[in-house]
Amino acid sequence: xxxxxxxxxxxxxxxxxxxxxxxxxxxxxxxxxxxxxxxxxxxxxxxxxxxxxxxxxxxxxxxxxxxxxxxxxxxxxxxxxxxxxxxxxxxxxxxxxxxxxxxxxxxxxxxxxxxxxxxxxxxxxxxxxxxxxxxxxxxxxxxxxxxxxxxxxxxxxxxxxxxxxxxxxxxxxxxxxxxxxxxxxxxxxxxxxxxxxxxxxxxxxxxxxxxxxxxxxxxxxxxxxxxxxxxxxxxxxxxxxxxxxxxxxxxxxxxxxxxxxxxxxxxxxxxxxxxxxxxxxxxxxxxxxxxxxxxxxxxxxxxxxxxxxxxxxxxxxxxxxxxxxxxxxxxxxxxxxxxxxxxxxxxxxxxxxxxxxxxxxxxxxxxxxxxxxxxxxxxxxxxxxxxxxxxxxxxxxxxxxxxxxxxxxxxxxxxxxxxxxxxxxxxxxxxxxxxxxxxxxxxxxxxxxxxxxxxxxxxxxxxxxxxxxxxxxxxxxxxxxxxxxxxxxxxxxxxxxxxxxxxxxxxxxxxxxxxxxxxxxxxxxxxxxxxxxxxxxxxxxxxxxxxxxxxxxxxxxxxxxxxxxxxxxxxxxxxxxxxxxxxxxxxxxxxxxxxxxxxxxxxxxxxxxxxxxxxxxxxxxxxxxxxxxxxxxxxxxxxxxxxxxxxxxxxxxxxxxxxxxxxxxxxxxxxxxxxxxxxxxxxxxxxxxxxxxxxxxxxxxxxxxxxxxxxxxxxxxxxxxxxxxxxxxxxxxxxxxxxxxxxxxxxxxxxxxxxxxxxxxxxxxxxxxxxxxxxxxxxxxxxxxxxxxxxxxxxxxxxxxxxxxxxxxxxxxxxxxxxxxxxxxxxxxxxxxxxxxxxxxxxxxxxx
Numbered sequence: 001x002x003x004x005x006x007x008x009x010x011x012x013x014x015x016x017x018x019x020x021x022x023x024x025x026x027x028x029x030x031x032x033x034x035x036x037x038x039x040x041x042x043x044x045x046x047x048x049x050x051x052x053x054x055x056x057x058x059x060x061x062x063x064x065x066x067x068x069x070x071x072x073x074x075x076x077x078x079x080x081x082x083x084x085x086x087x088x089x090x091x092x093x094x095x096x097x098x099x100x101x102x103x104x105x106x107x108x109x110x111x112x113x114x115x116x117x118x119x120x121x122x123x124x125x126x127x128x129x130x131x132x133x134x135x136x137x138x139x140x141x142x143x144x145x146x147x148x149x150x151x152x153x154x155x156x157x158x159x160x161x162x163x164x165x166x167x168x169x170x171x172x173x174x175x176x177x178x179x180x181x182x183x184x185x186x187x188x189x190x191x192x193x194x195x196x197x198x199x200x201x202x203x204x205x206x207x208x209x210x211x212x213x214x215x216x217x218x219x220x221x222x223x224x225x226x227x228x229x230x231x232x233x234x235x236x237x238x239x240x241x242x243x244x245x246x247x248x249x250x251x252x253x254x255x256x257x258x259x260x261x262x263x264x265x266x267x268x269x270x271x272x273x274x275x276x277x278x279x280x281x282x283x284x285x286x287x288x289x290x291x292x293x294x295x296x297x298x299x300x301x302x303x304x305x306x307x308x309x310x311x312x313x314x315x316x317x318x319x320x321x322x323x324x325x326x327x328x329x330x331x332x333x334x335x336x337x338x339x340x341x342x343x344x345x346x347x348x349x350x351x352x353x354x355x356x357x358x359x360x361x362x363x364x365x366x367x368x369x370x371x372x373x374x375x376x377x378x379x380x381x382x383x384x385x386x387x388x389x390x391x392x393x394x395x396x397x398x399x400x401x402x403x404x405x406x407x408x409x410x411x412x413x414x415x416x417x418x419x420x421x422x423x424x425x426x427x428x429x430x431x432x433x434x435x436x437x438x439x440x441x442x443x444x445x446x447x448x449x450x451x452x453x454x455x456x457x458x459x460x461x462x463x464x465x466x467x468x469x470x471x472x473x474x475x476x477x478x479x480x481x482x483x484x485x486x487x488x489x490x491x492x493x494x495x496x497x498x499x500x501x502x503x504x505x506x507x508x509x510x511x512x513x514x515x516x517x518x519x520x521x522x523x524x525x526x527x528x529x530x531x532x533x534x535x536x537x538x539x540x541x542x543x544x545x546x547x548x549x550x551x552x553x554x555x556x557x558x559x560x561x562x563x564x565x566x567x568x569x570x571x572x573x574x575x576x577x578x579x580x581x582x583x584x585x586x587x588x589x590x591x592x593x594x595x596x597x598x599x600x601x602x603x604x605x606x607x608x609x610x611x612x613x614x615x616x617x618x619x620x621x622x623x624x625x626x627x628x629x630x631x632x633x634x635x636x637x638x639x640x641x642x643x644x645x646x647x648x649x650x651x652x653x654x655x656x657x658x659x660x661x662x663x664x665x666x667x668x669x670x671x672x673x674x675x676x677x678x679x680x681x682x683x684x685x686x687x688x689x690x691x692x693x694x695x696x697x698x699x700x701x702x703x704x705x706x707x708x709x710x711x712x713x714x715x716x717x718x719x720x721x722x723x724x725x726x727x728x729x730x731x732x733x734x735x736x737x738x739x740x741x742x743x744x745x746x747x748x749x750x751x752x753x754x755x756x757x758x759x760x761x762x763x764x765x766x767x768x769x770x771x772x773x774x775x776x777x778x779x780x781x782x783x784x785x786x787x788x789x790x791x792x793x794x795x796x797x798x799x800x801x802x803x804x805x806x807x808x809x810x811x812x813x814x815x816x817x818x819x820x821x822x823x824x825x826x827x828x829x830x831x832x833x834x835x836x837x838x839x840x841x842x843x844x845x846x847x848x
Contacts, residue, residue: 020329021739022282022732023377027333027369028340029275029728034365035341037268040348042357044260047193048253050185054133055249056229057221057236059087062243065571065632073103073121073541075632075665078215083240087219090239092227098216100126100205104541104666105198106698107150108167108174109158114543114698118351120194124170126205130183138162139181142201149181151197152190167695168198170208171667173546174695194354211633211667270725277504278729279376284497285736286380290318291387291489306393315385322381323374330373337365411458418451425794441798445791449503452787456492456499464491464779471771476764479755480771494740495780498733498824501726502784502817503791506810508722510792511799512715513808519715521806523708526593526648530682531689532707533564533672535699542567543698544668547583549689553672554587556688558680563587564669565651566661571630572654573619579629580652581661583669591673592651604657608642612653616644629656634663648803674701733780734824741773741832752836753845762837769833774825781821785814 052058061077079098087096105124106114115122127141127149139162142148148166150158160166164179181199184190191197199205206213223232229248237246247255301314309317342359349356425444471477535543553562563584570579582588585604604610609629611621621627625641637660651671661667676685682703689701702710745752756765789809796807 020325021735022285023329023373024333025732026279026282027330027373028336029278030372031334031337031365031369032340033268033271034362035338036344037264038362039345039357039359040264041261043354045257046357048256051192052249052253055220056223057233058247058252059219060245062245064630065569076217078210081214084219087221092224092232092235094222094224097128097220099218099220100209101217102209106169107154107158108697115157122196124198124209126202127199133186134183136183141181145204146177147180148177149199152182152184154196155182171211172208274725278732281497281500281729281732283380284493286377287493289739290381290384301388302391302393311389314389318381318385318388322377326374326377330370334369414451414454417454418448421448421451441794445794453496456496457488460488460492464775467778468775476767477771480768483772491776494736494776497736498780499784501730501733502781503788505723505726506785506788507791509719509810509813510789511795512719513810514796514806515804516712516715517806517808518804519712520708527704528675529591529673530676530704531674531686531701532704533699533701542670544666544670545696545699547669549692552692553674553689556685558677558685560677561587561590561675563591563673565671566664566669568632568664572627577654579654579656581656583658591675604642606657606659607639609639610643610645610655611641612645613647615653631663632665734828737773737777737828745832745836752839753841756841765837766833769836770826770829773829774822777821777825781818785817
């Protein structure tokens with residue numbers, strides 16, 4: 001029986017290829033995810049090991065507010081210069097060097113634009129001289145207050161050369177320096193991990209990067225001969241006491257790598273999530289393929305039964321074929337995954353200017369490839385295998401395939417599942433289920449989705465009949481319509497694969513478009529400012545501008561009020577919160593919808609704060625509550641809650657007084673609001689505000705409508721990313737259409753020969769196959785659009801309390817998806833149609 005199965009498999013190589021292609025693509029996505037994250041993990045391991053290779057022990061102060069890699073940039077607490085002297089006097093210390101290293105030194109290139117970074121930090125520090133790792137390439141280190149040196153990467157990106165006057169943005173507004181030195185690193189490297197670096201003299205670095213002179217961000221300690229880094233670490237820690245972080249270079253490298261790996265792990269989970277969707281779609285394809293294979297092998301399997309094969313042996317025959325296909329697909333998918341992972345890693349490396357580690361194949365990639373390849377294939381083949389075991393021996397003497405089973409049981413099951421999903425969805429949307437509301441809605445959406453998939457065969461016949469009437473004006477069109485509806489199960493499974501991908505894309509589009517519309521509607525209500533000052537976040541630190549711009553803006557004729565918004569990550573009663581502040585509460589109330597109790601913000605004293613209602617409810621704060629706040633710099637301060645304001649009454653959930661700004665991590669505004677006098681045209685004031693921002697190239701001034709459109713455009717970027725990541729699932733669904741048609745052509749060889757014999761031409765045969773493909777594809781897309789719109793509407797309703805108040809159905813995009821589905825059908829039909837048209841008529845009629 002085993003030999004017969006393997007011979008049958010090898011005799012039908014096309015079937016083998018078509019069956020395994022979906023698994024290959026799914027396995028490629030899964031194994032590629034592990035390959036790319038493994039490569040990037042080892043890359044960052046090497047980068048941090050290299051960066052701290054010359055560090056025996058590092059000392060830093062415990063930060064005021066601890067921040068993880070996923071939350072942003074941590075603000076280093078300053079170390080007094082006296083700490084350096086104390087460490088120097090310890091036994092076992094060869095040297096102790098005070099270092100200033102902080103993110104946020106943004107260099108302005110020769111084109112007048114700020115050098116951006118999509119990952120690596122932009123560090124500013126003090127010049128401490130070249131060492132074994134750092135090599136001076138040209139010039140010298142800075143010695144005067146208006147001199148800087150930069151690493152080679154910064155010089156290359158900015159088009160900078162020695163002697164240039166270079167603008168640099170730091171904790172303070174733009175300052176001009178003369179470039180006197182360019183350095184690199186051992187091994188001919190321009191940087192470590194693509195980091196942009198600027199070196200100032202020590203006093204200037206302290207002032208610009210730490211906010212005050214006389215302190216450092218860390219102390220690098222070199223051990224004397226015979227003293228290990230671990231021993232020196234313990235000795236320094238004991239001498240300094242609490243409030244310091246004393247670590248060896250190896251510890252710093254490992255901790256830095258671990259923090260990066262946390263973000264990469266999240267990235268890997270996203271990729272695996274989309275891989276799961278692709279594999280889910282692949283199951284439909286494999287299930288359909290094996291169903292067709294069983295139908296085509298009816299006589300063969302019946303003959304085996306007649307010769308004495310048991311049902312168990314027939315099931316084993318089909319499953320052996322599945323295992324063989326799964327193994328081959330796993331090997332090919334793993335190879336493709338290594339290539340895809342290497343390509344993604346290279347793209348990431350080029351994007352972030354990283355020197356990648358060599359591409360490796362981790363054990364997780366190998367195991368996942370074979371587990372996924374085998375499990376998915378075998379699971380998808382179980383139902384067809386059971387069906388094959390029911391073939392009666394008498395079928396060997398018949399000329400027909402297995403008749404399609406009634407849809408009664410499947411339809412009843414689908415109806416029950418859909419009802420259960422709808423019930424859960426209804427409770428979540430319209431009843432007060434407390435904390436379980438969101439889970440009821442998401443679970444209801446998922447169960448309803450499964451119910452629709454089970455009902456697809458029942459739906460397919462009438463819907464396909466209606467869709468096919470568009471092509472019924474010709475004989476090939478009528479034949480194609482009838483062919484697409486002759487086997488509802490097969491058609492439904494093929495269409496369901498496309499439905500999954502289209503439904504997910506449509507659902508995300510509905511939610512994002514609804515969020516975008518809600519944002520615009522909300523902004524039109526709450527934003528009274530006609531001009532906004534802002535920039536695009538392209539790094540760990542937000543773009544900022546000189547506060548003096550706002551003072552000058554207020555003097556422009558026609559300007560009623562102007563206010564800047566400052567932000568910081570703080571600890572409020574020990575819990576992380578994003579705090580806001582403004583330099584002009586009166587101006588903010590003029591430019592923003594400040595209603596009710598929030599209007600009293602103009603009277604907010606230095607010991608008072610204002611809290612948004614959602615935040616107050618969550619923490620149990622109320623007017624008169626005492627809240628201790630620790631900002632990124634400075635000491636903890638206890639405030640009294642003076643105002644609890646309505647949601648959206650202010651741009652933030654926790655407002656600190658103006659006096660607190662000096663202790664923020666970045667004491668510069670990130671957003672600006674400009675309100676004009678009644679009747680003053682924006683076009684008369686906007687150019688003047690833009691001129692004031694000439695020395696703040698990270699930000700720009702726009703009218704409020706453009707600002708809102710820019711914020712809303714971020715939702716379009718998310719939709720595009722989702723469409724790209726779900727592209728593989730849709731590709732597998734397209735292959736499903738190709739697969740079904742190709743195997744269907746083989747199954748109907750004799751039928752096609754008879755049609756050709758009675759006068760159906762080659763072109764008409766191709767049109768018939770094309771109509772069949774288009775109808776199936778459009779049916780799947782139509783289901784996907786309807787189901788996706790329903791899913792998106794349900795999720796939008798669930799997020800009503802989070803600010804998504806408008807439901808928008810993207811009719812244009814949904815129409816585009818249907819049009820693309822028709823195009824997909826045409827493309828999918830090309831190979832099967834050509835094969836059908838080239839059939840030898842006499843050989844086809846004689847085909848058994």
